[in-house]
Amino acid sequence: MTRPIKPDAKPARPWFSSGPTAKRPGWSADGLPTDLLGRGIRAPEVVARFAEGLALTSEVLEVPEDWALVYVPGSDTGAVEAALWNLLGARPVQVMAFENFGKVWATDARDHLNLQPEILDATWGRFPDVSRVDPAADLVFPWNGTTSGVRAPGGDWISTDREGLVICDATSAAFAMALPWDRLDVVTFSFQKALGGEAGLGMAALSPRAIERLDQFVPPRPVPKVLRLRNDTGFDRALATGSMINTFSVMTLEDWIDALVWAKAEGGLGALIARTEANAAALDEWVARTDWVDWLAEDPATRSTTSVCLKIIHPRVAAMDDEARRDLVTRMKALLEDEGAAFDIEGHRNAPAGLRIWCGCTVDVEDVRALTPWLDWAFAVAMAE
Template sequence: MGDIAVTDHTKPAMRPARPEFSSGPCAKRPGWTPENLQNAVLGRSHRSKLGKARLKEAIDRTRQVLAVPDDFLIGIVPGSDTGAVEMAMWSMLGARPVQLLAFESFGKDWVTDVTKQLKIEAEVLSAAYGELPDLTKVRKDADLVFTWNGTTSGVRVPNGDFIADDREGVTICDATSAAFAQALPWAKLDVVTFSWQKALGGEAAHGVLILSPRAVARLESYAPAWPMPKLFRMTKGGKVNLEIFEGATINTPSMLCVEDAIDALKWAERIGGLAEMQRRADANLDALARWVAKTEWVEFLAADPALRSNTSVCLKVVDPRVTALDEAAQADFAKKLASTLEKEGVALDIGGYRDAPPGLRIWCGATVETSDLDALTPWLDWAFESLASDLQAA
């Protein structure tokens, strides 16, 4: 549709103090500075006594803030959340039937891993962006792989009721945009994964892998038929390698990133722990919901409020001037909307995910201040009206 010039409408007077609304890596915690990382173990082996102690502190603080049961194992692993999920799938699947929930991009990636790479004939329960699959079809006799919160779709499962208490399979839950913002029912989950770069506002490239006793039993009773890369190996002599879950990582971690995660977890404890982090994320979603309710040109991608994410909030443009355009032109409009806000320095990295329907994606996790979202919404209106009026004139 060609270039769209922004008409010179009056710009809002207030600006977000922090314009970082990226869905990953996400905004650093309020008050963060590099000086917070002075205790980082630099120039030393991560296997030194001091290095292992810092890794163990990150694990212990994770258990405390997330209220992880004492009999669950927590490990720091390579490859961000993706690495953690793939470690679990490569190590545990194949022992019994497999189901996967696919309602956003990463869930679809896990389908590819299981069906194309591991070549397991799995049942895929899928749904369009903004919706959930039929959760009543989840079987208790099958292993289940699913994302709790769709980072790219703005949809989350409402609770764990769809998972049977007497399940026979293991549940592998990609919780990377849910942990620290949404309630995770540990009794329903056997593998939980996330990365520091999401709700903690930490740094990338490291994943966290949490295993229930049922997951440990699977690892110790089942050996997959396929070769296992070193990065995925969690057992030694048929037993889980407990050193991984005490701070001895499989490969070399960045101790600077570890220190940053410790700093974020300390901040979480100071503000009131998990309950306060969830409250902050809910308040941020509420701020956007109030704006959407009075704004005609935008709607949530997730129509059902019960399924709406309080972290990766996805919005779609519903104004007739835009919806009348073809799909490519709508995508172009959404990109220009995000880039206009970025050029103004009021919202960085809020374009929708590349595989998702055209729109905006605004991170609302606990490290974002509600006051910044309140300051952002007038800018969203300004950018839209500026672009849409020029579109209409053209």
């Protein structure tokens, strides 16, 4: 059998991982300031630099002025865990579990915080039934399922006069999708997703209602120091001024600030969302004309524009067992990486076997268009072997 012909052109930047994601166009380590490396984490100049990072983040993300931003160790996972450990227990809890991380938050609330959460689940490719959401309960949910390619269908289903808090894991949505701040109370994200920062640090944006909960509610559990958002009197407001819970990487922060400066120069949040949507649209055009692949998200209204997850629908593949489908994806990944045409395009290990392609704002649309012929090539080669 004749081996399929390789495409002529490759993506200039073949990085399509869903975390850490591609660095911004034109990024270079040489452009990062190093004058604060080796300084004490409590030095006034270092604290001021961390405060500048908070201010830039708030500006670019368009966080409401009466909210507070804090850094949390452990990336987005640490930020979500900090919210769960410090805030939950005052009211009944609901958790949306429609992809891997929502399932993790549900397990943590049930097994580690000893709560009795109502779990609003859905099969892979679907968003939960929003009619089940109780405005009197605290709600935990991912805005965008990084592992399933499913995102929230807007925020109109969240009550504006709710009694409970809404804790939103927005790590693959922030800087790429519009967030309804009036319907959310905690918004978490990491450096390593939409703006291509380095891993290890997360952020939590806290609404006045979330801060009020921190001031008035004492968690009925010991909270580990690295997750502690409270002091003896309530919310530790020093955290919103550039003070750190523990020692954070100054170089990681400088890289984050570099990404934010680029984001401002591009035109701010609207421009970042437009870049993301253009990338997703370019991939959608290919999916629409390709008979062996389809979206994992069934409803177009819930299809992610960042962590785009695809399923292989070719009849021969559909007849395979899960292990064989995973072997096929692994072979496609190896073929693409050997050619330097694409890196890290496999789905999450706990998701159905398939492809996952990051289309966030730090990816260039020309690279998405250049990627698609290589996906066809890798599939044809893997199927022919």
